[in-house]
Amino acid sequence: MKRQVAERSGRDAENRAAHWLEERGWSILARRLKTKAGEIDLVARRETLVAFVEVKWRLRAADLDCAIDERRLARVAAAAEAVAQEYLVSGDDMQIDVILLAPGIPPRHIANAWQP
Structure with missing residues (x-):
């Protein structure tokens, strides 16, 4: 049951993030794109820029600072x-x-978060 709640929360967060991006001029090209290397939550385009987007949801804003790490970004x-x-x-x-x-907080967009 806990896994199902987490899955639903993740999907809701991805939908919210997609809507937020669209409001800012992005077009959503793909959602939950599965590859052999892993899953990409959103693929978005704005003009000549394509962003591969990882979406993270936490119940507490204070937990967001630890939501993403270098391994996950890689x-x-x-x-x-x-x-x-x-x-x-x-x-x-x-x-x-x-x-x-x-x-209770607006989405925080970290553009170009991965720079190896």
Whole structure:
């Protein structure tokens, strides 16, 4: 039961993050994209920039600072590399972003969070 609640919370957070991005001019190209290297929560485009987005939800805003780590970002980056050719066209740039969500606070968007 706990796993189902976490799954539902994660999906709700991803939907909220997608809506938030769309309000800021991004188009959502894919959701919950599974690759051999891992899963990408959202793939979004704005002009010539494609962002592979990791979404994190926590019940307490104070827990957001520990929600993402280098290992998790590296996994998202590897997954993005595996599918980048499907979303990028000549002249496009790509980046790995993070959106952090918790009740009562606006989403926190960390653009270009992965810089190896």
